[in-house]
Amino acid sequence: MTGILKALLATGVGLVATLAFGQTYPSKPVRIVVPYPAGGTVDAVTRVVAQRLSENLGQQFLVDNRPGASGTLGSKLVATSAPDGYTLLVQASTFVATPMLMSTTTYDIEKDFTAITQLGSVPMLVTAHPGVPAKDLKEFMAAIRKEPGKYTFGTSAVGSASHLAEEAIKHDGKLQFEIIPYKGTAPALTEVMGGHINAMVDALPSTLPHVKSGKLKPLAVTSAKRIAALPDVPTVAESGLTGFEMVSWYGLWGPAKMPADLTQRIRNEVAKALASEKAVKVLGDYGFSATASQPADFTAYIRQEKARFSTLIREAKIKLD
Template sequence: MRTARRTLLGALALGLSALAPVAFGQTYPTKPVRIIVPYAPGGTVDAVARTLAVRLSEQLGQPFVVENRSGASGAIGSDVVAKSPADGYTLLMQASTFVASALLVKSQPFNIEKDFTPIANLGSVPLVMLVYPGLPMKNLGDFIKAAKAAPQKYTLGTAALGSASHLAEEAIRHEAGVDVQIIPYKGTAPAMIDVLGGHLTGMVDAVPSLLQHIKSGKARALAVTSAKRLPSLPDVPTVSESGLPNFEMVSWYGIWAPANMPADLTTRLNREINTAMQSPQVVQNLGAQAFIFSNTTAPQFGAYVKQESAKYKQLIEKANIKVD
């Protein structure tokens, strides 16, 4: 009798433990969710995160709150997520810089593969190079010519070391053979303030971050980093058209969670984020700014991250990019 009872209780316990993860994923979220953006407000990472957060809040009935934790080229905010519980209530919004900076900055307090769970690939955007409009240069060819004539005179800002913007600037510097200073900032907005004030020659960053300044005439676009010209900037040539053949670089964006996230919760979050990114509100908001949407599973995103890491490693070695 006792043996039979123990067997029954054991079976019930196993059954409940098997159901628990499913129930956890189905009931999530039951309280507000933080989306950590490891950069200052005003950049594309921040803008995409806020657009997504609004839709997820409506979709899931709980607040998704964007929290900016800038510093150390994104490492400070990212580390907050790495050290948080793997319960889905602290998420990381990051960009391709997350992967590239790991190859450049060896002293980071976390390991991307070991300390994070890839959740969803949101999509990508092309980059654009712009300069202070008071300068005489009208295109990338003019910039290269001026930089060759006056080494170290011109400066380019970057929102974060290891970002797609930083890599694009380094690649342009390497392929054009120019000696320009690249200055790191704590986000796109602080760098843009210096460009608008004429304290910084220019910068390369994602189109959504800089489009308003170009359209208003407060900054001059020299080239876009995509393979083709953009509908939003039809008169701006590509870098490839400007004398650096086959040049192409985009910035992509994704959501990560701490390591060891329950599989069912990872799947649930991936599904909800993909649904939110395909909503008419988000498509209209981001699509108008040259955002190219993605729709992949969490494992597919993980594989993509590894593929991009290999590509960045090759570029970093080729251009001899180093971070002091």
Template sequence: MRKTLKALLGLMVAATAISATAQGYPSKPVRIIVPYAPGGTVDLVARVLAQSLSEQMGQPFIVENRAGASGVIGSDAVAKAPADGYTLLVQSPTLVANPLMLKNVPYDVVRDFTPVSMLGSVPMVLAANPAVPAHNLKEFVALAQADPKQYAFGTSALGSPMHVAQAAIKRSAKLDIPIIVYKGTAGAINDVLGGQISAIIDAIPSTYPHIASGKLKALAVTTKNRLPLLPNVPTVAESGFPDFEMVSWYGLWGPAKLPDDVTRRLSAETAKAMHSPKVIARLAPQSFVAAGTSPADFSRHITKEIALYSRVVRDANIQIE
């Protein structure tokens, strides 16, 4: 009987401690790890979120860029961090895709992270250097098939939705052109702007300013329907790749076993931030669709994405040594 009472007392103390932790959270600055170099869409979304959370929660939320190994280094740092809510991760579907494509990824997406909230999603666009003599994806494919040594794709990371989309197009069109991997979006876009590589598939927020200024030209969008932002640009599906559809989404994770109360608090504050007029005004011009979901809804989304990327990686035969 005494052992039972002692055990119950221990559970009550633990529950009280967790509740107190959540009530006092955060009591010091919080790091948000972005596992890529500055300048890409993941970085942009993380910084907009961090600013709002800082204002809402009364402590600094500081973005730390920790690039390398296609997002694995920064993501692994969060997986191994203390589960106290002071080290968080903003990532894309790359977190889901990497274990399907890369050998020896040091974490398990489901086991080693706590899903907090899906932040939102954006369409992607295939954009090329203006000197490339193609006005759409069909023409680009024809050029690359005729003279593959003259063309190359660039991508921000192995396993990113951009990389997977390019690999799927390559396989379907039987293109023999390389996909050059960079440490982040900024480097890839800079090389397309400079003509070192021909084209890139990337998220609208990163590419649209260059398209609007004429420094890049849009050849196709990856969504099911054309975008109001680029009404004259055909979809990939319209360009000879039936049923093709892929968007880039962004989420907030903590390490595994993040206390439930802290997770719920972070999720609620994140939803408030992502639907605030300030954040919507900042991201809506880039076709960003805000989400701010519950942890349970985000977990279900991750399960669906694992199934989707498993199928795409298998069908496109994407294998990375």
């Protein structure tokens, strides 16, 4: 048997084995790592998808919360796992931005991971303490310009989606205000509601209940269009920052070098999970807009977001360390 024939046979056997693996997956429980504490938006979205996958595929998809180091600890755990589909990662849009914020890069989002699918996104809401002298963001920006440095914004963490949105508003609006980081969304929101800081940007699921209770005043939404939950609240773009759009989006990754057919299989099952009646209802209540993009489209979107975040981070001089 010639060397060429042996190589062809080996390739054929490997291909058949890979295809069979993709078709039989999953044959044991799957771990989905969420590199943030339980209770946040990323965790909530992941649990809805994991439950649907468990029901549809007859195997447990278990959510494993591994918070720490701005989401890098849990992410690196996945990067060093076997590329067999049994250890997956759900991350937020900040996954793209974090390496640009650190003096020492801890991972390469394209080289160290396999992009499986974008799950979807939620708009963020610009809110303020009810005592802030403005009915919307346009009026609030006018007040900030009138008294530069007087007003403060809170954020859940340096480098979070809310922080980057605040920096973008500050940069695009040529505004002067202080951004104060907190250890999580809850303490930052508490400070705004208590009147210790003036305003905050954060994902709709965490802010909407406080708007409905009257503890926060909605000023604008960061999405391109107004949202059904708050139809009278203008977008940031309508408030004077033309073309502004920044949502908090979420995606599913695996370790690098996952087989293409396995990647596609997982993506297809996630798409079914997101389209289920239960998922649509629960995620819709969060203001979540499902995407379930193809792996190639998700990869292209990641590159687009990298370019956008790179410009913002460079111009705003944002650093984690």
